[in-house]
Amino acid sequence: MKRSVLVFLFLLAPPLLRGQEPAYSTISDIPYYPEEVRATDPYIAQRCVLDVYYPNNVKDFLTVVWFHGGGLAAGHKHIYEALKEQGFGVVAVNYRLHPQVTCPTYIEDAAAAVAWVFNHIAEYGGNPNAIVLSGHSAGAYLSGMLGLDRRWLQAHRIDANRIAALFLLSAQTITHFTIRSERNIPDKQPVVDEYALLYHVRPDTPPIYLMTGDRELELLGRYEENAYLWRMLRLTGNQQAFLYEFDGYGHSMLEPAFPLMVAALRETMKNVKP
Numbered sequence: 001m002k003r004s005v006l007v008f009l010f011l012l013a014p015p016l017l018r019g020q021e022p023a024y025s026t027i028s029d030i031p032y033y034p035e036e037v038r039a040t041d042p043y044i045a046q047r048c049v050l051d052v053y054y055p056n057n058v059k060d061f062l063t064v065v066w067f068h069g070g071g072l073a074a075g076h077k078h079i080y081e082a083l084k085e086q087g088f089g090v091v092a093v094n095y096r097l098h099p100q101v102t103c104p105t106y107i108e109d110a111a112a113a114v115a116w117v118f119n120h121i122a123e124y125g126g127n128p129n130a131i132v133l134s135g136h137s138a139g140a141y142l143s144g145m146l147g148l149d150r151r152w153l154q155a156h157r158i159d160a161n162r163i164a165a166l167f168l169l170s171a172q173t174i175t176h177f178t179i180r181s182e183r184n185i186p187d188k189q190p191v192v193d194e195y196a197l198l199y200h201v202r203p204d205t206p207p208i209y210l211m212t213g214d215r216e217l218e219l220l221g222r223y224e225e226n227a228y229l230w231r232m233l234r235l236t237g238n239q240q241a242f243l244y245e246f247d248g249y250g251h252s253m254l255e256p257a258f259p260l261m262v263a264a265l266r267e268t269m270k271n272v273k274p
Contacts, residue, residue, distance in 0.1 A: 026079070027051065030051070030052060030116075032113045043100055048113075050091050050094065052091050053079050054089035059125055061087065062272065063089040063117060065091045065131060067139030068092070068135065072106050072178040083262070095110055103182060111153050114131070114153060115153065118162070127272060130272040131163060134167035136254060137171070138178070141173075148202065161204060164271075165207040165209065167209045168209065172197075174198060175196040187220065201238075202238070203238045204238070207240040209264060210230055210243045211257045213245070214246065214249055217248075218250060219251050230242075230243040
């Protein structure tokens, strides 16, 4: 009798509980530097890894490469629930941090990770022509530097204009404050040099979505920095730059940003080549 009940309950169970392959898989801590580079420094082996979250049995899916925030000095790779089960893949990246390293190591690590995605995402079913860069705060800064300053990906023989879109959430668009601190420049002294997104304004970027919290609640003029970047992009003739401000939210503005981002990603998916 007991065995019959168990069999009956098994037949009634959802397919996933009966051993069906889950709709999404995650592979964690994949190195993005080759072994000969990893062997030169234990910190590279520890930090320079990424996680791949992807839909199973789906061909040519879009992939979001996500860089965590933390001021280039803290943080850890993480895949947010709001980005899961949306029909696209997510690659969450760790990179080396201040003070163990200094500029431009952060950007070099980010470029190496993105190059890995371009070269390997097809192995998981992803479309190399549908790679989006995103992140929050310092992570948005890194994504923006790779998308605007083409030299970092060019070092890996990848054209930054292959990026399908940039979603920059509360990015620093002047030279990042940690990089300024490495040079003994005060927080409130703005600098626009080669390590600023604003220095690399050009008309032919991928679509770029600039999102910040409320200008009265954000960090040190963060909204105004993004508004200035948007304006300068438009003045170059760039018609693919968009600016959003979330009233009532401070620097941690992911809650309202993610639904807008997911909706825009769905539109992006419609426009990429197979």
